[in-house]
Amino acid sequence: MHPAKEFFDTWADFYDTDQQAQDIGDVSFYVDIACEADGPVLEAGCGTGRIYLELLRAGVDADGFDISESMLAVLEAKAAEEGLSPSVWEDDMTEFDPRREYDLVIIPFRTFLHNTTLASQRAALRNIYDALAPGGQLVLNAFVPAFDRICETYGEPETTTTTRDDEEFVVTDLTVIEDEPEQIIRVERTVERDGDIVREGIFRLSLITKNEFELLFEVTGWSEWTCYGGFDWDPLEDGSHEMVWVVEK
Known part of the structure; x- marks a missing residue:
């Protein structure tokens, strides 16, 4: 899989x-x-x-x-x-x-x-x-894979706001370098509505x-x-x- x-x-x-x-x-x-x-x-x-x-x-x-x-x-x-x-x-x-x-x-x-x-x-x-x-x-x-963006944003939550069916959702990504030698990053994504987490997941990408x-x-x-x-x-x-x-x- x-x-x-x-x-x-x-x-x-x-x-x-x-x-x-x-x-x-x-x-x-x-x-x-x-x-x-x-x-x-x-x-x-x-x-x-x-x-x-x-x-x-x-x-x-x-x-x-x-x-x-x-x-x-x-x-x-x-x-x-x-x-x-x-x-x-x-x-x-x-x-x-x-x-x-x-x-x-x-x-x-x-x-x-x-x-x-x-x-x-x-x-x-x-x-x-x-x-x-x-x-x-x-x-x-x-x-x-720009080094300035990696240094400035990785390890810091990045938040965006979106709407669906007139409801507002806050999407937060936390990106970290999981494996430095292999240059693999891990992205932890969560979705909140009215302060409650309604969705969360993790995926990995190669730089x-x-x-x-x-x-x-x-x-x-x-x-x-x-x-x-x-x-x-x-x-x-x-x-x-x-x-x-x-x-x-």
Whole structure:
């Protein structure tokens, strides 16, 4: 079982509400790329459909999978309300069996970082490579592990406020470095309503630098790759918050 599955199974019915406070501006970016694809598109880690359902609305021929059956149940319920027909299934990117050959695979919202070992990172990239047609692309994003942010915010609770059904919820994240040699962080997330904790969970992410991504692409057989500093195709430079990778088979 993937180590993040328990968190997302627990979080599924609150995930969309939580996302209101975590918008990173990536939806139109991924929809535009998918609309330009010459063949089917696969989203690895499609969750509750934040991006996947937008692909269907845009007429993209898209499949998706996620480690959490509970997240997929939310996606399918939302799709049914709109008369959409999703093609999604429960799976793990480190061992999934592709339903067909894809022109594009996307991994939005830093989902790749939930693979916290070299073995799982390599396995995921090799599986995705095998799922792509010749000349196909992988596009993913991950946050830049900036030392100033790590020093200033890790170990300190970060709080945001969101609403659902006219009720206000306070979401608190406490991020700490759990394993310094392996560069793995642990995020403890809680949700409060009127001072009472109504949801809590823990997940872990790997801090992966630009050079480490490039080594991963090299050892898993990709032909070339380009890294951008955000969803506007800006160059990656000091001060960039997001690494956006376009990787060619």
